[in-house]
Amino acid sequence: MKINYSEKFIKKDGVLLIPVFEGETFKNFISFLDLAILKEHIADLTASKEFEAKNGQSIFLYKISKNLPDKIIVVGMGAKKKMSVATVMSGLGAGVKASIAHGTQSLSILFHDSLQEFSQSVSESIVLASYLPGIKYKTGEALEKLVGQSIQEVNVFGEFSAEQKSSFEKGAIIAAATNDVRDWVNAPPNYAHTSFFEARAKEIAKLPCVSLKILEKSKLEKMHMGAFLGVNKGSDVEAKMVVLEYSPKNPVNETPLVLVGKGILFDTGGVNLKPSGHIEDMQLDKAGAATVMATLRVLALIKYPRKVVAIAPFTDNSIGPKAMRPSEIVTAYTGKTIEVLNTDGEGRLILADAVAYGVDVYKPELLIDVATLTGACMIALGERHAGLFTNDEDLMEKLYKAGQDTDEILWRMPIHQDDADKMKGTIADFRNSDTGTSRLAGASKGASFIREFVGETPWAHLDIAGPAYVADPKKYESKGATGFGVRVITRFLEDLV
Ligand code: BES
Ligand code: MN
Ligand code: ZN
Numbered sequence: 327m328k329i330n331y332s333e334k335f336i337k338k339d340g341v342l343l344i345p346v347f348e349g350e351t352f353k354n355f356i357s358f359l360d361l362a363i364l365k366e367h368i369a370d371l372t373a374s375k376e377f378e379a380k381n382g383q384s385i386f387l388y389k390i391s392k393n394l395p396d397k398i399i400v401v402g403m404g405a406k407k408k409m410s411v412a413t414v415m416s417g418l419g420a421g422v423k424a425s426i427a428h429g430t431q432s433l434s435i436l437f438h439d440s441l442q443e444f445s446q447s448v449s450e451s452i453v454l455a456s457y458l459p460g461i462k463y464k465t466g467e468a469l470e471k472l473v474g475q476s477i478q479e480v481n482v483f484g485e486f487s488a489e490q491k492s493s494f495e496k497g498a499i500i501a502a503a504t505n506d507v508r509d510w511v512n513a514p515p516n517y518a519h520t521s522f523f524e525a526r527a528k529e530i531a532k533l534p535c536v537s538l539k540i541l542e543k544s545k546l547e548k549m550h551m552g553a554f555l556g557v558n559k560g561s562d563v564e565a566k567m568v569v570l571e572y573s574p575k576n577p578v579n580e581t582p583l584v585l586v587g588k589g590i591l592f593d594t595g596g597v598n599l600k601p602s603g604h605i606e607d608m609q610l611d612k613a614g615a616a617t618v619m620a621t622l623r624v625l626a627l628i629k630y631p632r633k634v635v636a637i638a639p640f641t642d643n644s645i646g647p648k649a650m651r652p653s654e655i656v657t658a659y660t661g662k663t664i665e666v667l668n669t670d671g672e673g674r675l676i677l678a679d680a681v682a683y684g685v686d687v688y689k690p691e692l693l694i695d696v697a698t699l700t701g702a703c704m705i706a707l708g709e710r711h712a713g714l715f716t717n718d719e720d721l722m723e724k725l726y727k728a729g730q731d732t733d734e735i736l737w738r739m740p741i742h743q744d745d746a747d748k749m750k751g752t753i754a755d756f757r758n759s760d761t762g763t764s765r766l767a768g769a770s771k772g773a774s775f776i777r778e779f780v781g782e783t784p785w786a787h788l789d790i791a792g793p794a795y796v797a798d799p800k801k802y803e804s805k806g807a808t809g810f811g812v813r814v815i816t817r818f819l820e821d822l823v
Contacts, residue, residue: 340432382420419802422455437484453501504809511807560649588697589615596669617811702768713789715773746774
């Protein structure tokens with residue numbers, strides 16, 4: 327997608343998107359637009375209560391003036407007083423979706439005064455809302471239609487400073503990476519398998535200051551990652567761990583920051599097979615891994631000034647004669663033993679080894695893991711909030727703030743020691759699932775299990791099972807994968823320096 331900036335020129339083809347706030351008089355609009363006629367239209371519509379500029383409300387105007395593009399969408403942004411990242415993104419998201427419905431490869435947007443402090447959210451909304459999930463798989467006429475709707479060019483009209491322009495560009499980078507995560511997560515396991523992610527990792531490693539290690543199965547065996555390898559036993563494809571290191575020249579701090587993401591390419595549940603109704607979307611189970619890889623790409627592109635490592639363990643959780651059976655005891659990278667009471671608790675097993683590796687090898691200042699870990703977290707928080715679990719108050723506050731600032735909301739969840747105690751093993755050190763009270767506090771128990779393998783390092787666990795993949799998308803999302811996590815983690819890291 328190409329972005330053009332201009333103060334003077336109005337492109338005649340494509341759709342012009344005009345965001346309008348409730349009760350707005352247009353006095354802030356820039357003079358070059360032939361707005362008299364537009365004002366008239368909107369005044370009429372407002373008088374008739376047809377258009378009140380409620381957030382997300384849109385109207386389509388066609389050929390109203392020779393000096394304006396033929397197709398214009400006026401989109402409501404709601405009350406200016408209530409303006410936030412969330413309202414800007416949902417208003418513009420709705421406007422972009424309405425523009426796309428009129429089939430355009432070129433979108434122009436009037437970037438007027440009120441939006442200037444939200445420059446980054448403006449470009450994020452445009453890029454995120456123009457994501458078309460079907461374009462990878464449809465054929466024939468359906469594909470042609472989608473190609474006609476895929477935005478190639480964005481023209482921003484208005485007055486902006488160099489700083490606003492660079493925020494706008496940063497937003498486009500972050501949103502493009504988020505759309506990559508959506509593609510990767512939506513992709514079924516016969517399209518996106520281990521080798522697919524290896525290829526994506528190699529692409530990212532071409533960026534300046536990024537290097538890549540791929541830990542193959544033989545290496546994982548030598549390092550005694552028995553928990554990760556246990557999950558991989560039933561899979562036809564060997565486990566791999568992607569380790570991307572971003573190491574800028576002259577970092578402001580030598581101590582790295584580590585991100586770890588759950589990369590289950592498809593979660594059948596294993597021998598504890600998931601039933602119909604619960605298994606269909608389980609290609610989503612690699613969302614954490616996709617998120618940390620794409621975030622590392624963003625950091626390299628925006629030249630983030632600190633060292634960051636993204637660790638992504640990849641395997642299927644499959645069923646078959648070689649698959650791990652409930653009751654098996656595996657030995658983790660730390661040397662601790664785990665009774666696998668439920669093979670569907672596979673995420674915590676692969677993360678146990680991945681976080682322990684991250685702590686051991688990189689001795690980071692902090693570690694964040696991102697995972698579609700539990701159905702319980704989705705039941706507790708729904709699709710709008712990710713669960714935030716941590717052993718560090720400072721980290722809690724900073725992550726919470728970054729969530730509020732990016733409309734990727736993280737909600738604090740507890741880990742009661744009594745729940746954590748339920749993850750102690752009967753004959754081994756730990757167990758991967760509780761019995762008896764197993765349905766209670768499932769998200770907290772999953773988090774407490776991972777905590778056991780982190781040790782003293784400040785750590786946060788983001789359970790993104792709800793917001794990573796949605797049935798009821800926000801205005802700037804589509805059904806399915808959302809790419810949740812890239813924005814909040816990037817913002818958190820930026821605030822850290
Ligand atoms: N991948 C699932 C969690 C999940 C469920 C994510 C629905 C998104 C939507 C995870 O591996 C899982 O199966 N968790 C179990 C844990 C239990 C067996 C200890 C769960 O949540 O029931
Ligand atoms: Mn599972
Ligand atoms: Zn899973």
